[in-house]
Amino acid sequence: MIAWTDANNMPELPEVETVARGLQRAVVGRKILSVTLGKTDFIDDPETVEKQLPGRKILAVERYGKFLLLRLSGNEGAGQGNEGVALLVHLGMTGMLLPQAVKEPQRKHTHVVLQLDDGQELRYVDPRRFGRIAYLAGEVLSGELRRFGADPLEVGLEEFARRIRARRARVKALLLDQHVLRGVGNIYADESLWKAKIHPAQLGTRLKTHQVEQLYGALQDILQKAIALRGSSISDFLDAEGLPGEYQRHHRVYGREGKGCSRCKTPIRRVIVAGRSSYYCPNCQKAPRGWKKKGRAKTEASRRTGASKTRKS
DNA sequence: CGTTGAACCTGTTTGC
């Protein structure tokens, strides 16, 4: 029914972690011989990428929030605030980084190809080009990384509590804000809130201590389980490596509008919070006082080309 | 300051 849940790409923290692990095996230690670019509107500075990558070795592949970080050779002075040299890759919604043999036919929407020294190529494929690629080094790289919040799997309870209560915004918005926590996306935010029995529209500042603790535990637990199951199904690259993700089978609310809550059988609802589809159990997750799921009707403001939609399933 | 909505882009799904 909810057909789009079987889309095979929803790269959030667990999916990106899975890709990073696969790439560690496939490309670490390889030298980049040359670069071929297709469409470049999602690349920060295409010329720099083209000029700087050839000759460098891929030293490591790390996950940083939803980014993949390909650490590159060329600045041995790394450390102490100097992050060295790296290629930053954000998969956006439909991005894939695929190690493939040169002779393998290129998929449609292949926009970046790195020729490696072992007969393989690392190909970036992204139909919608919602991703981002940037070559960054030294201070610029450090600065860019500093912009993001804590890693949800590494952050301690105290810091988590401080961050999630710091602003007077809805908890869903806070979870999705990469400057608060890095790596959480729509699926895992909803799943965690359900597990912690917190309504997505609840204000972060209003959360009780026990709720913050529940959320902290739920988020880590869910992310770890999802990683163990290789995320919620993702790219072909994984097929080559092993199995597609399995976590989507464990979704309790995401994409399950109208189906019974697995705790209390109440039909799961979908509302828009923080501008995003949010799935929750209206019984387990009590709405904050004064929050009305106002119909998104009356969009009279949009005159444009009769763009106002008024969806309201 | 926080929230909302549009824009970016394309493949897939829905609706008439």
Place this chain on the structure above:
DNA sequence: TGCAAACAGGTTCAAC
């Protein structure tokens, strides 16, 4: 049956 419009995802930016 066929085509047009809606819709999804993450992020940024402009406008309330």
